[in-house]
Amino acid sequence: MFLIETKGLNKIYDLGESKVHALNEVNIGIAPGEFVAVMGPSGSGKSTFMNVIGCLDEPTSGNYLLEGRDIGGLSRDQLAEIRNAKIGFVFQGFNLLPRTSALENVELPMLYMNIPTREREERARAALRMLGLEGREHHHPNQLSGGQQQRVAIARALVNNAPLVLADEPTGNLDTKTSIEIMELIVKLNEEAKITVVLVTHEPDIAQYSKRIIRFKDGEVVSDEAIKKIQSSESNRATNDQYT
Template identity: 75%
Template sequence: MSLIQVNGISKVYRLGDIDLKALCTVSTKIEQGEFVAIMGPSGSGKSTFMNILGCLDKPTTGQYMLEGIDIGKLDRDELAGIRNKKIGFVFQGFNLLPRTSALENVELPMLYDGIPAKERSEKAAGALKNVGLEGRGGHHPNQLSGGQQQRVAIARALVNNAPIILADEPTGNLDTKTSAEIMELFVKLNTESHITIIIVTHEHDIAAYSKRIIRFLDGCIVSDEEKGIRGQGLENHD
């Protein structure tokens, strides 16, 4: 059983009288422990694909199986439960709660999982240590640098032991040096903890950290490349 299996999913948005096809029939599989980059220009359907993978949206047609669960058959709250336990989100804009300490931000997913307060703060502190932010738990997002904020977001994605991290342009707001640090962190999580990492990006040097690149254009997958080794197979497409 694959971790992620999508069979002929499509997404159609209705804008007034016009049907807007954001995703044409897409099928693919992602296994546990993969590091996948999803690339493509804006409007290519990669964000729509990400939203469906992240259980934030449901496909119009087709089937999405996550760990053998048919996501299309779940209701709103069940989807929330899946997001809580199976998926860690990392966003371009960090999306931390303002005026809330780093530790409490990391505790948030456990809050919705009904984990008792003591265990919450212990696990959150552990996750912060894991991303190299030990002792920064009391800082508020506005007291942290962009890279540090993104680390807090990654700690939040890790804390519920989700098998998948979905990162939507995670380095889009960061400088090159910090971007590299963040990507190294993803690589470490992928190799050491076997967490499946799926990154949406349009930067080649970011995609270079991945082991597999899926390219989108006009709502369709135009190429799907397993590189085996990090950093290879990019030149061909430039």
């Protein structure tokens, strides 16, 4: 069974005079444990695709099944519940709450599940520890480096044990060295914790960390292939090993 399955997914934005086909008959299946990169130029529909599979947006027509459940026609609050339990988000701009400690940022998804304070704190601490942020629990985002902020965001994405992590240009705001660190981390999560990762990026280097690349153009899937490890990626791996 697929974790993510779309059948004839269409998303049409009605701009009055013209209609924009952001997604055009997209049929994709992603199995649990996969690491998929979604690529394409801006306006290709990759972000719309992410929003739909992230249950942030609903398709105009077609079906989206998450763990076999059709999310079409669900209410706002039902979608929120699914996001909370099934999906972890990692954004380009980190999207941490300002003036709020790393610990409380990680606790945020559990706040809306009404998990008791003690358990919430323990799980958040464990997640931060796993991401090498021990001792930074009470730092605010503006006291952390970009890489550290993104790791807090990843901890937040993982803390509810969501089976799916959606990463939207997670390294877009980071320097090369930090980008490699973050990508290594995501690879590790995928390989060791068997978390399904869908990564949106326009950087080929970053996409190389995945095992499958889906390319979008004008709302359509133009290619969908398993990755052949190429030389540059191998050398990347070699450099990365210094940091892990």
